Amino acid sequence: xxxxxxxxxxxxxxxxxxxxxxxxxxxxxxxxxxxxxxxxxxxxxxxxxxxxxxxxxxxxxxxxxxxxxxxxxxxxxxxxxxxxxxxxxxxxxxxxxxxxxxxxxxxxxxxxxxxxxxxxxxxxxxxxxxxxxxxxxxxxxxxxxxxxxxxxxxxxxxxxxxxxxxxxxxxxxxxxxxxxxxxxxxxxxxxxxxxxxxxxxxxxxxxxxxxxxxxxxxxxxxxxxxxxxxxxxxxxxxxxxxxxxxxxxxxxxxxxxxxxxxxxxxxxxxxxxxxxxxxxxxxxxxxxxxxxxxxxxxxxxxxxxxxxxxxxxxxxxxxxxxxxxxxxxxxxxxxxxxxxxxxxxxxxxxxxxxxxxxxxxxxxxxxxxxxxxxxxxxxxxxxxxxxxxxxxxxxxxxxxxxxxxxxxxxxxxxxxxxxxxxxxxxxxxxxxxxxxxxxxxxxxxxxxxxxxxxxxxxxxxxxxxxxxxxxxxxxxxxxxxxxxxxxxxxxxxxxxxxxxxxxxxxxxxxxxxxxxxxxxxxxxxxxxxxxxxxxxxxxxxxxxxxxxxxxxxxxxxxxxxxxxxxxxxxxxxxxxxxxxxxxxxxxxxxxxxxxxxxxxxxxxxxxxxxxxxxxxxxxxxxxxxxxxxxxxxxxxxxxxxxxxxxxxxxxxxxxxx
Amino acid sequence: xxxxxxxxxxxxxxxxxxxxxxxxxxxxxxxxxxxxxxxxxxxx
Numbered sequence: 238x239x240x241x242x243x244x245x246x247x248x249x250x251x252x253x254x255x256x257x258x259x260x261x262x263x264x265x266x267x268x269x270x271x272x273x274x275x276x277x278x279x280x281x282x283x284x285x286x287x288x289x290x291x292x293x294x295x296x297x298x299x300x301x302x303x304x305x306x307x308x309x310x311x312x313x314x315x316x317x318x319x320x321x322x323x324x325x326x327x328x329x330x331x332x333x334x335x336x337x338x339x340x341x342x343x344x345x346x347x348x349x350x351x352x353x354x355x356x357x358x359x360x361x362x363x364x365x366x367x368x369x370x371x372x373x374x375x376x377x378x379x380x381x382x383x384x385x386x387x388x389x390x391x392x393x394x395x396x397x398x399x400x401x402x403x404x405x406x407x408x409x410x411x412x413x414x415x416x417x418x419x420x421x422x423x424x425x426x427x428x429x430x431x432x433x434x435x436x437x438x439x440x441x442x443x444x445x446x447x448x449x450x451x452x453x454x455x456x457x458x459x460x461x462x463x464x465x466x467x468x469x470x471x472x473x474x475x476x477x478x479x480x481x482x483x484x485x486x487x488x489x490x491x492x493x494x495x496x497x498x499x500x501x502x503x504x505x506x507x508x509x510x511x512x513x514x515x516x517x518x519x520x521x522x523x524x525x526x527x528x529x530x531x532x533x534x535x536x537x538x539x540x541x542x543x544x545x546x547x548x549x550x551x552x553x554x555x556x557x558x559x560x561x562x563x564x565x566x567x568x569x570x571x572x573x574x575x576x577x578x579x580x581x582x583x584x585x586x587x588x589x590x591x592x593x594x595x596x597x598x599x600x601x602x603x604x605x606x607x608x609x610x611x612x613x614x615x616x617x618x619x620x621x622x623x624x625x626x627x628x629x630x631x632x633x634x635x636x637x638x639x640x641x642x643x644x645x646x647x648x649x650x651x652x653x654x655x656x657x658x659x660x661x662x663x664x665x666x667x668x669x670x671x672x673x674x675x676x677x678x679x680x681x682x683x684x685x686x687x688x689x690x691x692x693x694x695x696x697x698x699x700x701x702x703x704x705x706x707x708x709x710x711x712x713x714x715x716x717x718x719x720x721x722x723x724x725x726x727x728x729x730x731x732x733x734x735x736x737x738x739x740x741x742x743x744x745x746x747x748x749x750x751x752x753x754x755x756x757x758x759x760x761x762x763x764x765x766x767x768x769x770x771x772x773x774x775x776x777x778x779x780x781x782x783x784x785x786x787x788x789x790x791x792x793x794x795x796x797x798x799x800x801x802x803x804x805x806x807x808x809x810x811x812x813x814x815x816x817x818x819x820x821x822x823x824x825x826x827x828x829x830x831x832x833x834x835x836x837x838x839x840x841x842x843x844x845x846x847x848x849x850x851x852x853x854x855x856x857x858x859x860x861x862x863x864x865x866x867x868x869x870x871x872x873x874x875x876x877x878x879x880x881x882x883x884x885x886x887x888x889x890x891x892x893x894x
Numbered sequence: 895x896x897x898x899x900x901x902x903x904x905x906x907x908x909x910x911x912x913x914x915x916x917x918x919x920x921x922x923x924x925x926x927x928x929x930x931x932x933x934x935x936x937x938x
Contacts, residue, residue, distance in 0.1 A: 294915075396911040403918050407925055726929050738936045742929055745900060752904050756911065 246322035248276025268886035364845035397757035
């Protein structure tokens, strides 16, 4: 099962470029510097990792940007499509399966691969930019030995974590609602206490009012009458103010309408003057009627037609002479001169005839122009008459409209405004008289009642007012208690029932959160176990004697034991203290383990630009191991190799000798 | 709330977690149904 890769306008390649990879062996992509190795790797990464809906998980989007598969803010051209092309295309064929990835220069997807796995970015490639090497070299955010991501982000633990977070959020909201219900209960309890207090106060006031009532005996009628007159005075005062305001409003309206009338009259005068000054063919203003104008028109047209006829006659005569001269000129074409055919004396020369013809032609043209001008004058008469009639009618209509407006405004002034003003004046006089009378009556009553009873009346009135206010407060607060509801998920509940329900709901949510977290932990542990197991097998096969027990511990941190010649035994080794070559070795082991753990179904493993960094002995061991692995698993292992010679990029199948 | 109902939600969580990408709308629907069931039980 071999794979063919076709690149169209990808990276440094303009146009189509084909590559072929063999499964079960090592495929060395050889090229000099800037020879296109990175473009080939990016193309394989793109077609194997870009999700079928184009949406990377946030964690993997970072990797896609790091490895040039996806654009970022600084690299808007997707880092993928050839700079001179609108879009690029990658076609990867493995056996009978074909995956196509087609993307525009601006990053818009045109076609997406169907069986890709975005986790390939973390598990299928080792290069100087990939996560594991960045982390071991401490150029990444994570601590060099913290591999929690490897058992979380790539396994189903991520999904369980996401579900747990969602339910935690729901539980937080439910708890907030529970608090809201508790606060509402507290508030309704306070309201009930307040209502109880209001009722007590109300009872007390009612008692006081009953106690005060007998004291009014004898004079209560006068007090009641005084109260009535006082109210009436207050009302009369208000009415008087209102009537004055109405009077002012109508007076202002009257002034405005009077000004309007002055303007209308001015407009009428102006239009009438304009009409009077209209003039055509000695007719002015009102005399400009269509009948008279039609008569004048006929006369004028007849005069002009006579002039045209006379001009045409003159032109006809000139035309006759012209034709004679023209004939003479035609006959003289080949002769210099001849005798005059009429008098048979003198010479006729070609030059003289030509000058005469020119003169006659000018006269003819001048008369023709005059005839044309006269004809245009006839047309002009029609236009002038039509325009003047239109102007006249327009002005007459404006005058008529304005006169109608004047009549309407005058009627409004006389019939409505002046009449309303008179009515207001009458009402004001009536109210003033009434007020004067009531005030006299009030003074007399005050003398009869006396000041003590007046004070008693004030206290009684005040108590009655308090009674009314308390009743209102009780009603408002009772309404608030009755309408206190908690809205949850579009369900409206009384606070007590809401607390009861939310308490049960939170109980179940807690159980579900526990379940999702437990499952996430199980997934992480299972992934770590599989990962560690793969590492163990790899360590045996690679036979790196200096390392033993490379694994993820319980906290998913990388634990390494290394041979110590001093003690002739193995001791724990911190990741940060590994040498550059050792970090690369550990990275390779971890990378292959990740691939086997998470994406065994994708038969690709890429080692980009890293093999030359191993020392020769280790490199040979790795080549041998990879070659065997490719054979056993039928993998397509792709390695890039920098070569000095200026040969174009090509793929070499490599087997250990 | 019956044990059977909770077990059924857990089963649904398992199914959704084993998808390539979690559909949180489905989890939300499960929780809405759960809430309504509790409302019904407690209101009776």
